Amino acid sequence: MAPMMDGTITSSPHAVSDMGDAAEECPVKERCQEQREALPGEPRCAICGRYGEYICDETDDDICSKECKSTLLARLASTQKPTLVCNRPVRVPVSDECFYVRADNRPNSESLSTDQTESLRSKIGIGIKGNSVPAPVLSFSSCNLPQKLEQNLESAGYLIPTPVQMQTIPAALVNRNILVSADTGSGKTASFLVPIVSHCSYIRLQHLAEQKGPLAMVLAPTREICVQVEEQAKVLGKGLPFKTALVIGGDAMAGQVYRIQKGVELIVGTPGRLIDLLTKHDIDLNEVSVLVLDEVDSMLQKGFRDQVMQIFQALSQPQVLMFSATISEEVERMASSMARDLIHVTCGKPNRPSKSVKQVVIWVESKQKKQKLFEILMSKQHFKPPIVVFVGSRLGADLLAEAITVVTGLKALSIHGEKSMKDRRDNMRLFLTGETSILVSTGVLGRGVDLLKVQQVIIFDMPSSMAEYVHQVGRASRMGEEGVAIVFVNEEDKKLFRELVQYLKSAGAAVPQKLANSRYSVGPSPLSSRQKRKYGS
Numbered sequence: 419m420a421p422m423m424d425g426t427i428t429s430s431p432h433a434v435s436d437m438g439d440a441a442e443e444c445p446v447k448e449r450c451q452e453q454r455e456a457l458p459g460e461p462r463c464a465i466c467g468r469y470g471e472y473i474c475d476e477t478d479d480d481i482c483s484k485e486c487k488s489t490l491l492a493r494l495a496s497t498q499k500p501t502l503v504c505n506r507p508v509r510v511p512v513s514d515e516c517f518y519v520r521a522d523n524r525p526n527s528e529s530l531s532t533d534q535t536e537s538l539r540s541k542i543g544i545g546i547k548g549n550s551v552p553a554p555v556l557s558f559s560s561c562n563l564p565q566k567l568e569q570n571l572e573s574a575g576y577l578i579p580t581p582v583q584m585q586t587i588p589a590a591l592v593n594r595n596i597l598v599s600a601d602t603g604s605g606k607t608a609s610f611l612v613p614i615v616s617h618c619s620y621i622r623l624q625h626l627a628e629q630k631g632p633l634a635m636v637l638a639p640t641r642e643i644c645v646q647v648e649e650q651a652k653v654l655g656k657g658l659p660f661k662t663a664l665v666i667g668g669d670a671m672a673g674q675v676y677r678i679q680k681g682v683e684l685i686v687g688t689p690g691r692l693i694d695l696l697t698k699h700d701i702d703l704n705e706v707s708v709l710v711l712d713e714v715d716s717m718l719q720k721g722f723r724d725q726v727m728q729i730f731q732a733l734s735q736p737q738v739l740m741f742s743a744t745i746s747e748e749v750e751r752m753a754s755s756m757a758r759d760l761i762h763v764t765c766g767k768p769n770r771p772s773k774s775v776k777q778v779v780i781w782v783e784s785k786q787k788k789q790k791l792f793e794i795l796m797s798k799q800h801f802k803p804p805i806v807v808f809v810g811s812r813l814g815a816d817l818l819a820e821a822i823t824v825v826t827g828l829k830a831l832s833i834h835g836e837k838s839m840k841d842r843r844d845n846m847r848l849f850l851t852g853e854t855s856i857l858v859s860t861g862v863l864g865r866g867v868d869l870l871k872v873q874q875v876i877i878f879d880m881p882s883s884m885a886e887y888v889h890q891v892g893r894a895s896r897m898g899e900e901g902v903a904i905v906f907v908n909e910e911d912k913k914l915f916r917e918l919v920q921y922l923k924s925a926g927a928a929v930p931q932k933l934a935n936s937r938y939s940v941g942p943s944p945l946s947s948r949q950k951r952k953y954g955s
């Protein structure tokens with residue numbers, strides 16, 4: 419994630435005297451979060467205030483990591499060179515001046531040249547397709563966001579945008595339709611929530627909407643994703659005229675309707691429940707001007723597609739923002755037909771597992787899988803809690819969680835679509851708060867859910883597609899942190915062998931001999947023509 423590093427920074431004299439040789443031997447910290455807090459009297463990073471262990475060779479400032487060095491240099495560059503701006507005109511409401519940075523006070527008022535923009539994109543690893551795509555930004559402060567939103571971002575620890583946010587936020591702020599494919603854990607959620615919070619509070623503060631109806635809608639395939647998106651929206655919208663409603667099955671509908679009728683800016687929900695609610699109750703959607711399809715490939719698949727289109731058609735030409743780590747050519751085509759003048763942003767290697775996760779594939783016959791899993795869980799070397807174990811069936815999830823608890827003595831819980839919403843919430847809470855360290859899940863947690871401290875997943879049953887595999891592997895890493903995915907395969911997964919071998923080879927991961935030697939790993943796979951349609955050649 420850290421953009422544009424040359425790494426030339428020197429150890430601070432304070433650090434050497436305090437830490438002796440050890441400090442000199444330690445590699446320079448890549449990221450700010452790897453650095454510790456500063457103790458009283460110690461040098462502080464000029465950017466984030468953590469322990470300023472190094473000196474920036476180009477400015478002599480104390481800094482904590484390569485990440486902050488790059489922020490420091492970017493800030494410096496932005497005050498000296500033509501700069502990056504969002505083009506959205508910002509008008510300041512007289513009564514709410516405190517929320518906005520005045521346009522004429524902005525330090526960054528010129529645009530980058532085309533060459534500069536292209537070179538910046540290639541440095542931060544962004545690809546774009548589309549007409550007149552706004553330049554990326556290097557900081558949240560160049561976006562003319564409500565001041566309160568900037569503060570909320572800072573309080574949440576979002577000091578600089580991630581690459582996908584750098585490109586997507588400015589484009590979304592000027593109302594462009596966007597399709598984004600970016601690695602799992604790369605910060606896609608804030609890429610749509612920041613523009614939504616900004617847009618909604620702007621409309622409310624300016625009294626631009628006639629009614630108090632919702633202004634934006636986020637659709638996602640699972641309840642767990644919706645819960646997390648709504649939670650994050652609340653964090654970012656705190657203190658602004660920005661209320662949210664969560665519309666998912668398993669929660670009482672009456673409460674959801676009441677909340678929406680009272681007036682909310684954002685609705686986050688699963689398509690099925692939302693249609694149910696909209697058909698039974700009179701909800702005014704006239705003012706909804708932004709629609710987000712999170713995990714868009716899943717949302718445009720059979721099962722969801724008709725419901726999504728029904729909702730889309732009930733809105734009056736909203737701006738459409740679509741996101742996933744896996745986007746096929748077919749999804750691209752469908753997205754282009756839904757939204758005019760679409761921008762396509764890519765970040766990282768599309769449709770491949772995040773390179774931060776080490777894939778360790780083991781050939782295990784089905785009857786031996788449980789035993790192998792228990793061995794891993796009981797091995798000090800291999801078990802790195804908290805972990806998620808992905809299985810293929812609901813019953814399998816319950817039975818395996820029970821078996822783990824009985825055999826290893828480690829408390830394991832399960833999550834799947836047949837559990838009540840209360841159980842799903844309780845089990846997630848117990849897992850995220852560290853009260854239990856093993857969660858056995860079906861695909862419901864495979865996508866989009868931020869499993870904060872998880873750095874290890876075990877794919878006990880291979881999912882039905884390589885797209886789901888990419889998402890499940892991605893649960894082991896957030897924001898480029900290193901993770902491990904242990905994957906059990908055997909002949910039953912043969913329809914995925916060919917692609918799996920390609921993925922492993924391109925990631926430099928070992929291919930078990932039985933997998934490499936299988937006739938299904940070479941030549942056309944049983945699904946090749948369908949897969950070709952799905953992912954292109």
Ligand SMILES: Nc1ncnc2c1ncn2[C@@H]1O[C@H](COP(=O)(O)OP(=O)(O)OP(=O)(O)O)[C@@H](O)[C@H]1O
Pocket residue numbers: 575576577578579580583600601602603604605606607608742743865866867868870892893896897
């Ligand atoms: N600018 C930022 N600075 C610091 N942390 C961030 C920033 N943006 C996002 N994060 C954090 O990074 C983590 C991953 O973000 P997020 O869940 O949005 O990823 P994602 O791309 O949606 O992943 P997935 O495809 O797996 O759903 C979250 O914990 C989030 O809080």
